[in-house]
Amino acid sequence: MQGLSPWATKADVDAAREELKADIAALHANLTAMHGDLRAVQALLTEQNKRRPWRRRLFAAGVALMAVMAASTGARSQVMDGNKLYDNCSSSRPEANLFCRAYVAGIYDATLEQGYIGVKVCAAEGVTVGELEDLVSQYLAAHSAERHLSGASLVTRALAEAYPCR
Numbered sequence: 081m082q083g084l085s086p087w088a089t090k091a092d093v094d095a096a097r098e099e100l101k102a103d104i105a106a107l108h109a110n111l112t113a114m115h116g117d118l119r120a121v122q123a124l125l126t127e128q129n130k131r132r133p134w135r136r137r138l139f140a141a142g143v144a145l146m147a148v149m150a151a152s153t154g155a156r157s158q159v160m161d162g163n164k165l166y167d168n169c170s171s172s173r174p175e176a177n178l179f180c181r182a183y184v185a186g187i188y189d190a191t192l193e194q195g196y197i198g199v200k201v202c203a204a205e206g207v208t209v210g211e212l213e214d215l216v217s218q219y220l221a222a223h224s225a226e227r228h229l230s231g232a233s234l235v236t237r238a239l240a241e242a243y244p245c246r
């Protein structure tokens with residue numbers, strides 16, 4: 081719409097007003113349609129969030145727990161080696177066991193989705209985080225000479241040994 085000249089007549093002003101009303105009505109209709117689309121997207125996202133597998137939630141909890149633990153240690157960068165992981169997995173402290181479960185579940189999830197350090201794991205349906213934690217604890221106990229390696233690589237080795245892709 082063009083601006084009105086200072087010499088516009090009442091008819092010109094009325095016509096411009098009607099044109100503006102029509103534009104506003106069209107915008108209102110578009111916004112109403114977009115609002116409906118946004119509600120549909122929100123409903124879809126809510127439904128997908130409800131369907132999220134338990135391991136993704138546990139992975140998210142593990143990431144949050146690791147962030148809290150890193151912040152509580154003065155944010156010093158420390159690599160989780162096999163010895164530290166074994167200490168957490170074999171500890172009687174509940175927070176250490178939760179850390180172990182979350183760490184193992186996170187590495188397991190990474191190896192299922194896209195592989196980790198070139199290794200992909202093909203676990204059986206219905207395997208539980210508890211079973212994975214036990215498997216990794218047994219591997220770490222049996223391979224004490226390798227515990228100087230990173231925890232992630234040791235978890236991956238344990239999982240690949242137990243659940244190789246064929």
